[in-house]
Amino acid sequence: MKKNIPIFRTGDTIEVQVWVSEGSKRRIQLFEGIVISKRNRNFNFSFCVRKISNGDAIERVFHINSYNIGNVVIKKRGDVRKSKLYYLRNRIGKSAKIKELLTKK
Template sequence: MSNIIKQIEQEQLKQNVPSFRPGDTLEVKVWVVEGSKRRLQAFEGVVIAIRNRGLHSAFTLRKVSNGV
């Protein structure tokens, strides 16, 4: 059972993710749905944490607004 899950996770992993580290500045674009409209919203911030867990990986950005 565990081997099947690992195999499926390997197939789902994206291979073209750029490498980044804490302290780097990233711009993330997210699709936002408002009613029947859909738009692409950009969010820029500094990476403060990375959690590498295969398909369950995550990173945390801190947005800087007006120097704060």
């Protein structure tokens, strides 16, 4: 079980470091996007990250205790009211933006 995972919520912009095997070599590939859903199951939870690359939307589901995940870094906190942001699938451009959560320092 991993212990260095930060606490993030739906709507946050995160960067996931994924181990990718290419032949006999392994390297880290970054996947940065918005968390559109999070499924909590005790210690083992999964989350879905959506990013737009070259005009195409890509969604990946990650299991937090997978050996293919190296690290998770939070880039921005999002201010949302829903736990599942599936409505972002139908939106393009500025309407797919999420307002940033302002925190006190």
